Amino acid sequence: MAEIISSSSDTAQKQSHESGSFGDWLGLGVHTWVKAGVVLVLLYFLFSHEISKIVVQWGDPSWSHGFLIPLFSLYFLNQHRGQILEDHKRGLFKSNYIGLVLLLFVIVFYPLNIASPALQYGYFNPLSVIACLGALVLFLGGWRLVKYSWLAVLFLIFAVPLPQRYYVAITMPMRIFAANVSTALLNLFNGIEATVNGVVIDVIYKGVHLEPALNVAEACSGMRLLMAFLALGVAMAYLHYRPLWQRLVLLASTVPIAILCNVVRVTVTGFIYVLWEPKYAQGIYHDMLGMLMLPLAFFIYGGIAWFMENIFIEEESLSKPAEEIIIRKKSS
DSSP states (O other), rough: OOEEEEOOHHHHHHHHHHHHOOGGGGOOOOHHHHHHHHHHHHHHHHHHHHHHHHHHHHGGGGGGOOOOOOOEEHHHHHHHHHHHHEEEEEEOOOOHHHHHHHHHHHHHHHHHHOOOOOOOTTTTHHHHHHHHHHHHHHHHHHHHHHHHHHHHHGGGGGGGGGOOHHHHHHHHHHHHHHHHHHHHHHHHHEEEEEEEEEEEEEETTTTTTTTSSOOOOOOOOHHHHHHHHHHHHHHHHSSSOOHHHHHHHHHHHHHHHHHHHHOOOHHHHHHHIIIIIIGGGSSSHHHHHHHHHHHHHHHHHHHHHHHHHHHOHHHHHHHSSOOOEEEEOOOO
């Protein structure tokens, strides 16, 4: 009688990656958790004003995705729990005093940025929280811990709202672009004459000038979709193993996909306003249409990921055998 066992290196790696659970973190020991708790409390005490201000800004629909960002960061960190726990057990995490120097620099720079008239660059204040966290990781665990946690730390940048002047500077060109493309598409329809002036679209339908004119408001700039989708696009690029070039393509595609979906939103809103009922182009209906753009964006994004995974085959996967077969004989 014989038993046939099949395996492959990819399968073994996948099983190793998926084994374990969140409960495995208890293996760090009480001392490590107490130290981590004390560090986090001190971090919050130092930056409590900035953290509270960020959380309040998440109440703005443009930045409401901020509530999800810390959860994704924890998930990224949990993806490396096996390596972290093993290296911790073997005592491979060593303090790095470069991290201490960076930590002291951030702690000193933060109040100076608030008090000094020569500095006072507001966007640095919330970023100081993330910089301080990164310096702590380097100081307490060295470069080895940074290797496992750099993405989790840097991903928190997506939770920090942009300064208003930057937000306006980015949204205005996006609003103008959406207005121009939507005007061109509206003019393709028989009976519609549309002209654009900045972000305002004037429409004449069957000889009747429609009032009021369509205004591509700030909410229609696509910034909400862009920031949320850019953050989730980064997450999706790293959730599953894929070659580096595929990850770069996915990251680069987030911006044009978000802009495309915003053009679709503005154009559909325009057709609803002209051909159907103006009230369905504003208020809650307008917001619902914006929410529908997120599934559309992920559908396009997922299509690009599927295309790359199924059309392009890595040479390594072609050169190695599909599986190894081991035959063991059993005595009857």
